[in-house]
Amino acid sequence: MSEIINNRELVQEQKSRRQEILKEIIKELHSGKSVDHVKAQFEEAVGNITVAEISQLEQALMEEEGIPVSEVQRLCSVHTAIFKGSIEEIHTSDKPEDQPGHPVHTFKLENKEIDMLVNFKLQLHLEHFEKEDTEENIYKLIEDLNLLMDIDKHYTRKENLLFPYLEKYGILGPTQVMWGVDDGIRAAIKGAKEKLTSYDGDKKAVSAALYFVIKETSDMIFKEENILFPMALQTLTEDEWIKIAHDGSDIGYCLANPAGVWKPERAEIKADAMAEGFIRLETGILSLQQLELMLNHLPVDITFIDQDDVVRYFSHGKERIFHRTKAVIGRTVQNCHPPKSVHVVEDLLHDFKAGVKDVEDFYIKFRDKYVYIRYFAVRDGNGVYMGTLEFTQNIEPIQAIQGEKRILS
Structure with missing residues (x-):
């Protein structure tokens, strides 16, 4: 174990020394030394340099040495003249x-x-x-x-x-x-x-x-x-x-378009890995935790029913208007309603699936709330019905709004 630790320390020491040498070379360029002068010094003292070290070098010049961005830009072409032929090729098994x-x-x-x-x-x-x-x-x-x-x-x-x-x-x-x-x-x-x-x-x-x-x-x-x-x-x-x-x-693209659509081979994601993973959406990437917290912080209740009328999801905010339990997940929406109102649900879903309607609204007094219930037919890019989104909100506070509020108070 001590040999491994010593080897790691040696590698780190060599890396730090190389970084210092590179920094000194660039500082010499900054002070006016010729490219030929430092190129010989570079090849003798450093040999091959990795891409990561070039990145670290330029950042160190600005952050640690205080060289302005404009100066590093001026030196960029000189860097290129030195680094050409001395950057080690990065080999990967899968490209x-x-x-x-x-x-x-x-x-x-x-x-x-x-x-x-x-x-x-x-x-x-x-x-x-x-x-x-x-x-x-x-x-x-x-x-x-x-x-x-x-x-x-x-x-x-x-x-x-x-x-x-x-x-x-x-x-x-x-x-x-x-x-x-x-x-x-x-x-x-x-x-x-x-x-x-x-x-x-x-x-x-x-x-x-x-x-x-x-x-x-x-x-x-x-x-x-x-x-x-x-x-x-x-x-x-x-x-x-x-x-x-x-x-x-x-x-857009410059003088050439992509040669195809890149479809990487995605490894099968296990359930436990998915729980700690990320969701890639069209307009962003969110962790599962971020997505769930975001949905639960909306001041509305959301329920999603798939194309087979099965309840797949409901948000779980602090103040749900209609109580839901996890037992409804996987049940048909018809079985989640009292028999006397099932026909209303079925008529609504029939109209959504047939393309007769895309949205339906209801508004009712419920205890101390004035509840606005909206149903949206969810369709894909080709117009195929994928399910129904239920959106429920207490609009009593909204109705009480008067005047204007233009600045944070």
Whole structure:
């Protein structure tokens, strides 16, 4: 046991030492040392570096050393020059990111198209422009930049779908830095296009602007595929990737659409695991505890009856209007009502199933309450009847409301 503890301490000590060396190298860059100077030092002292260590390094620079986000953004390209070729490949036995439709697979498909656009098409047209700045050559470059402006969708999905999950796990530095670089690329593309649309004969200025776009865009592809995506794959859960894949179409895609719909193989969930697990909904993910507490805190009573008239669920708030016991779960709704009112229930369900009605309301005086009872036919996206939702509320306090209340008092 002591040998295991000693080995762990040694590994941790080596990791801390490596982190300190990396920090010193970046600080030297910050103070003005050349890339070649620190690159040799880096290769000699550190060797291979993991994606996680790069992430920790950038965050440490901002949090511990006080280097502003803007400075780390400026150093980002220098980081790339050093880290290329020295990032160890992350090997996994199962790679969902290689499956069509997985967000990372889609991001990489887009990157291939972006790379082809900037390093082949745009580069070729730029060389033609440098030889002869004709109207035709200018137009081709503007056309290329119009296509490249679609990169905003790629970056927006990354920033608004992927980054929030990383930040949830405390990964803040890399997301702040990369978002800033993304904005710089957006501005550079726009600026280069403006120089071309109002071309005044300054060929060098146009060339410099376009070479900057090509370099920064290419570097971002490298940073995403060798730093961001591996780090995200190590961090996010399968449910979170599913949510990102689902929401991607709301923003759109850049130069390439998903190659398919990603359907991961889900392990069979046991009852005890489900009790401690999460529920993935279309607009969010909740733990079972959160979901149940949320439903029980609503100021209404909810009961759900399935397509076979069987009671499947009722909320259990502090002040239920009509008493329910767990014994009703699994019983048909007809057996939960007195015989004299069963025909009303059956007529209502018949109308819901036949599509004659979608909602029915009742309101009655019950003890000291004025009770509003609403029934809703629950249908799927194709209009198929899936059950009935009963919604019961004491509206006496609502009816007593007068005037206005505009601010918290």
